[in-house]
Amino acid sequence: MSAHQIASETPAAEPIHRVDSEVGPLRTVLLHRPGAELKRLTPRNNDQLLFDGVPWLGRAQLEHDAFAEVLRSRGVEVLLLGEVLVEALADPRARFGAVHSAVDERQLGLDLADALRSHLTGMKAKDLAGVLMAGMTFEELPAAEGASLVRRMHQPADFAVNPLPNLLFTRDSSVWVADRVAITSLALPARSRETALTDLIYAYHPRFSRTGRAYGAHSAPLEGGDVLLLSPGVLAVGVGERTTPAGAESFARSAFADGLAHTVLAVPIEQERATMHLDTVCTMVDRDAVVMYPAVRETLSAYPLRPDGSGGVIVDGPLPFLGAAAEAMGIERLRVIDTGLDAVTAEREQWDDGNNTLAVAPGVVVAYERNVETNARLEDAGVEVLRIAGSELGSGRGGPRCMSCPIARDTLG
Numbered sequence: 001m002s003a004h005q006i007a008s009e010t011p012a013a014e015p016i017h018r019v020d021s022e023v024g025p026l027r028t029v030l031l032h033r034p035g036a037e038l039k040r041l042t043p044r045n046n047d048q049l050l051f052d053g054v055p056w057l058g059r060a061q062l063e064h065d066a067f068a069e070v071l072r073s074r075g076v077e078v079l080l081l082g083e084v085l086v087e088a089l090a091d092p093r094a095r096f097g098a099v100h101s102a103v104d105e106r107q108l109g110l111d112l113a114d115a116l117r118s119h120l121t122g123m124k125a126k127d128l129a130g131v132l133m134a135g136m137t138f139e140e141l142p143a144a145e146g147a148s149l150v151r152r153m154h155q156p157a158d159f160a161v162n163p164l165p166n167l168l169f170t171r172d173s174s175v176w177v178a179d180r181v182a183i184t185s186l187a188l189p190a191r192s193r194e195t196a197l198t199d200l201i202y203a204y205h206p207r208f209s210r211t212g213r214a215y216g217a218h219s220a221p222l223e224g225g226d227v228l229l230l231s232p233g234v235l236a237v238g239v240g241e242r243t244t245p246a247g248a249e250s251f252a253r254s255a256f257a258d259g260l261a262h263t264v265l266a267v268p269i270e271q272e273r274a275t276m277h278l279d280t281v282c283t284m285v286d287r288d289a290v291v292m293y294p295a296v297r298e299t300l301s302a303y304p305l306r307p308d309g310s311g312g313v314i315v316d317g318p319l320p321f322l323g324a325a326a327e328a329m330g331i332e333r334l335r336v337i338d339t340g341l342d343a344v345t346a347e348r349e350q351w352d353d354g355n356n357t358l359a360v361a362p363g364v365v366v367a368y369e370r371n372v373e374t375n376a377r378l379e380d381a382g383v384e385v386l387r388i389a390g391s392e393l394g395s396g397r398g399g400p401r402c403m404s405c406p407i408a409r410d411t412l413g
């Protein structure tokens with residue numbers, strides 16, 4: 001671009017990226033439209049890849065398109081991970097990092113790793129993004145001159161680059177707190193490479209060039225599904241199957257150091273598949289209201305963490321979660337809407353992500369239509385429910401909140 005062009009163009013307004021609540025009107029969100037990575041799932045690998053079945057990709061895409069459309073119809077700008085990834089890969093540094101993150105020498109041996117790195121380096125950004133997301137099998141490797149032992153001994157359908165079917169759940173691999181983004185540290189091998197992609201998107205996509213980081217290069221496990229922005233300055237962090245006590249503690253320490261929070265509530269949750277993140281049992285639906293699984297309502301507790309003013313962290317509690325949350329938020333009480341009906345229905349609807357709602361504004365949430373009773377209760381409580389289909393999307397055990405990473409929300413007045 002010439003100097004003349006630069007001078008004559010009116011600079012585009014910088015997009016605002018900032019999230020300090022769960023319910024402020026949603027402006028920009030990062031989703032991932034599922035793609036070929038879902039086609040890698042088989043009955044033999046789905047457990048390890050954290051899916052409860054083998055989804056039908058075409059239908060999952062239709063369901064996802066409808067989800068994105070509901071958000072757009074409410075004025076939300078939808079960014080798709082696959083697209084911003086391709087755009088970020090225009091930067092050679094992003095390509096270098098991407099190739100290195102995808103090629104695992106321990107899995108491939110030196111020869112094959114070298115050959116694959118040079119093959120991937122020569123690919124167009126779009127094709128490289130395809131491999132980064134959907135992985136690559138041994139039979140898809142480029143024809144080698146001399147076949148390595150690794151190559152000869154692997155089955156054609158084995159993965160040379162592992163696929164990332166859980167990219168669908170953009171909530172977990174990055175999280176915004178105020179005007180900063182934290183690249184998380186995913187606990188399970190099936191997902192750990194996802195953050196290499198979010199990291200390079202935020203580092204090299206021009207849109208995010210001014211974005212500051214939170215949580216630095218910490219490696220203690222922390223997943224976005226465990227992080228709830230209860231109100232500006234007040235975070236809840238679930239500690240269970242994914243986020244560890246060390247993850248919650250170092251996240252709190254770094255949020256305090258950056259002035260992003262004054263209180264972090266560390267909330268123990270059952271170490272079970274059904275409750276892999278805090279947002280599977282509790283999400284906010286209004287400034288002062290949550291939808292919550294009744295089985296945990298009375299037992300959920302919290303360790304309030306606060307800065308001691310000299311770089312340390314003061315640990316309080318454990319206290320009952322609801323009271324501790326209301327106190328930290330400076331409200332009288334947090335209203336609770338139960339996951340629907342009797343204990344069995346509640347258990348079914350919790351499993352089907354009835355608690356996993358995404359607020360697009362205070363009192364307006366996106367929810368899976370199948371959770372009939374929970375949605376009815378939300379409406380009885382005055383919450384507007386935007387229903388979406390999720391029969392295929394839900395087979396990965398994630399709902400509207402898991403499938404979205406808010407990048408901009410209006411600040412609540």
Ligand SMILES: NC(=[NH2+])NCCC[C@H](N)C(=O)O
Pocket residue numbers: 049050051166169171172191224225226276277279280396397398399401402
């Ligand atoms: N924020 C969430 N609840 N995410 C759900 C993630 C589901 C995904 N299959 C996993 O097991 O990791």
